[in-house]
Each structure stands twice: as C-alpha cells, then as structure tokens.
Amino acid sequence: MSEVKIGRFYGLGVGPGAPDLLTLRAHRILTTIPVVVYPACKPGASSYAWRIVREHIPEATRRLAQVFPMSRDWASLIPVWRENAREIAAELRAGNDVAFVTEGDPMLFSTFLHVWELLRAEAPEVEVEVVPGVSSMCAAAALTGIALGQGDQRIAVIPATWHEDALRDALVEWDVVVLMKVARVLPRVIDLLKELGRYDHAALVSRGSSEQQIVTRDLEKFRDRRLNYLTTVLVGRPLAFVEGLLVESLQATIEEEEAS
Ligand SMILES: C[S@@+](CC[C@H](N)C(=O)[O-])C[C@H]1O[C@@H](n2cnc3c(N)ncnc32)[C@H](O)[C@@H]1O
Numbered sequence: 001m002s003e004v005k006i007g008r009f010y011g012l013g014v015g016p017g018a019p020d021l022l023t024l025r026a027h028r029i030l031t032t033i034p035v036v037v038y039p040a041c042k043p044g045a046s047s048y049a050w051r052i053v054r055e056h057i058p059e060a061t062r063r064l065a066q067v068f069p070m071s072r073d074w075a076s077l078i079p080v081w082r083e084n085a086r087e088i089a090a091e092l093r094a095g096n097d098v099a100f101v102t103e104g105d106p107m108l109f110s111t112f113l114h115v116w117e118l119l120r121a122e123a124p125e126v127e128v129e130v131v132p133g134v135s136s137m138c139a140a141a142a143l144t145g146i147a148l149g150q151g152d153q154r155i156a157v158i159p160a161t162w163h164e165d166a167l168r169d170a171l172v173e174w175d176v177v178v179l180m181k182v183a184r185v186l187p188r189v190i191d192l193l194k195e196l197g198r199y200d201h202a203a204l205v206s207r208g209s210s211e212q213q214i215v216t217r218d219l220e221k222f223r224d225r226r227l228n229y230l231t232t233v234l235v236g237r238p239l240a241f242v243e244g245l246l247v248e249s250l251q252a253t254i255e256e257e258e259a260s
Contacts, residue, residue, distance in 0.1 A: 007092040009126050010099040011106040011116060013133020014052045017210030017230075021134045022053065029131065030056050035091050035098045037064045039111045048207075048230065049101040064091075068111050070229075085118035092126050103230070105135040109159075109180060136208060136232055137178045143215045144203035146236035149176055153237060160185050160233065164192070171196050175237040183227040190219050198235050206231040 010029055015021035022030075030036065030053055038050040047065065057063070066084040071077055091098050102112040107130060116128060137157065141148045149155045156174035160167065160182040170177050171192060182189055182204070193199040204222060206214040207230050216222070219233065 004093070004095040006123075006126060007095055007097040009088065009092055009116075009119065009128045010097070011110075011112040011128065011130045012099045012101050013105045013107075013131055013135075014049050014101050014103060015134040016104055016136045016139035016208050017048070017052060017213065019052055019055055021139070021209055022056070023131065023133065026053075026131050026133065027056055029099055030061075030101075031058060033061065033099045034096045035062045035064060037066055037088060037098060037100045039068045039100075039102070040065050041068065041070045043067055048210075049103040052103065052210075053101055068114075081114055082118050082122070085115055085122045088115065088119060089123040089126070092123060102133070103136075105133045106130050107132070108135050108137075108157075136205075136230070137180075137234070139208045140178070140203075140205040140232050140234050143205055143208050143213070144217075144234055146201070146203055146234045147176070148178070150239055153239070160189055164188065167192055168196070171198055171235065177235040179233040179235065181229070182233045183229050183231040186219065186227065186231075186233075187223050189233055190223055193219070193233075193235065201238060202233055202235045204231065204233050208232070 010033070012026050012029060014026060036053070036057060038047045040047045064087065066087070067080065068084070069077060069080060088098055088100070100112050100115060102110045104110065106112040119126060119128070137148065153175035155176040155178065156170045157178040157180065158167070158170050160179040161184070167189070179189060190199070193202050199219070202219060203215065203217050204219050206228050208215065
C-alpha cells in the first residue's frame with residue numbers, strides 16, 4: 001500500500017490591497033494549489049486577504065474560511081486557533097497542499113505566524129514555505145513619499161496601542177517610526193506628534209493601495225473619525241545630510257560657473 005504524501009503548507013503574503021501587488025510566486029501557487037485558507041474575524045465576515053486574491057483563484061480550488069476572533073482574551077482564542085491548525089493539518093495529511101493567505105507580508109504581525117506555531121506543535125512533520133509579500137509599511141512609504149530609512153537613519157516599527165511612555169520614547173529615539181494598529185488611538189498619537197514636533201513629517205495611510213485607500217498628511221481631519229483597523233501612521237525625519245550634500249553641490253556649481 002502506498003503512503004499518502006503529506007502536503008506542503010504555504011504562508012502566502014498577498015500584499016497590502018491592490019491585487020496587482022501580488023508577487024508572481026504567490027500568483028503561481030494560488031492558481032495551482034488545491035486548498036486556500038483565509039482568515040476572517042467572525043463567521044460570515046468578509047476577509048481583506050481573500051478579497052485581494054479572489055479574482056485569481058480557479059473555480060475548482062477549495063476555499064476554507066477560518067475564524068480568528070479579534071480579542072485580547074488569549075485563553076479563549078487559543079482553542080479556536082488550535083482547532084483551525086488541526087483542520088489545516090488534516091488537509092495536509094490527506095495529501096493536499098494548502099495556502100494560508102495573509103495580508104501584507106506573513107512575517108510581519110500576521111495571523112499566519114500563530115497558525116504556524118500551533119501547526120508545528122500539531123504536525124511537526126509538515127514542510128512549511130513562507131512566500132513574502134509587499135508589506136503595508138512598504139506600501140505606506142511608497143504612497144506618502146516618506147522613506148523608511150535613508151543613510152544611517154534607524155527605523156522602529158511598533159503597535160501604536162502600546163502605552164504612552166513607550167510611544168513617546170520611540171518617537172524621541174528613532175528617526176523613522178511606523179505606528180501600526182493606530183486606528184483606535186489616533187487622537188493620542190496626534191497629540192504626541194505635536195508635542196514632540198513630529199506632526200509635520202507624519203502621514204496616515206488606511207487600506208493603502210486598495211480601492212478604499214486613504215492617504216493624508218492631515219491627521220487632524222481624522223481625529224474623531226472611525227478608521228479601519230488597517231491604518232498606519234508613518235513618521236519620517238527629513239535628512240539633514242541630503243540637504244548638506246545639495247548645498248555642497250550647488251556651491252560647487254556656482255564656483256565652477258564663476259571660474260568659467
Ligand atoms: C496584523 S498587522 C498586519 C501587517 C501585515 N502582515 C503587513 O505585512 O503589513 C495589521 C496592521 O498592519 C497595518 N496595515 C495592514 N494593511 C494595511 C494597509 N493596506 N494600509 C495601511 N496599513 C495597513 C495596520 O497598521 C494594521 O493595524
């Protein structure tokens with residue numbers, strides 16, 4: 001009797017929102033794999049990651065929606081997640097390759113990371129391949145023109161839901177700060193940015209690159225508005241040294257012209 005080959009598990013980054021920001025590798029896997037799993041926050045809820053990829057998925061592909069409730073109550077979350085990992089393990093043991101689609105990049109604050117950990121415990125024999133995606137912070141940088149780091153700048157990526165002292169320290173210490181999960185705490189972030197003199201070099205991106213995207217430097221306009229969870233504030237630091245180089249090169253040009 002021949003043994004069933006265990007399927008391979010893919011953690012598939014699908015990018016920040018625009019379907020054409022999917023990588024060619026992700027596209028190849030999604031158009032050939034038999035099972036696609038996508039996360040939703042409650043039963044029947046739509047999934048951002050699914051909406052990004054659905055136009056690429058062949059009719060015959062099986063789609064498994066898995067619920068990952070948004071809660072800080074870890075004790076109640078873990079059994080649900082473990083059940084999801086078991087369901088994936090059963091598919092893999094039946095010989096099916098499975099792709100778990102995750103918005104942005106799978107290695108940056110993603111549900112996939114929790115699933116991977118639980119799957120490792122449930123089915124250590126499974127081979128896992130991570131397919132990188134365009135992360136939301138790269139998309140936010142592209143949309144706002146705020147560089148994520150230049151020259152010898154240092155960059156911090158932090159959830160804005162951290163306590164205020166931690167946020168303050170980050171904004172004082174680091175050149176470029178990416179504030180993720182900012183939607184519920186925007187007023188506090190705006191006040192801190194103003195207090196620390198960083199408001200003028202900050203921008204907000206919500207559902208960046210999708211059809212519903214918001215990109216703005218006018219954070220105040222959104223102070224009291226309900227924003228989507230997929231919202232980031234990028235805080236940049238203009239480069240003094242680039243300005244210095246510019247001045248130097250202008251000076252050289254002027255001197256050359258004067259000499260000719
Ligand atoms: C759970 S993390 C997921 C990060 C994702 N894995 C990535 O690579 O970007 C969710 C946070 O990512 C940010 N985010 C994700 N997608 C975004 C988008 N399209 N535009 C702006 N921010 C986004 C928001 O800060 C959001 O609260």
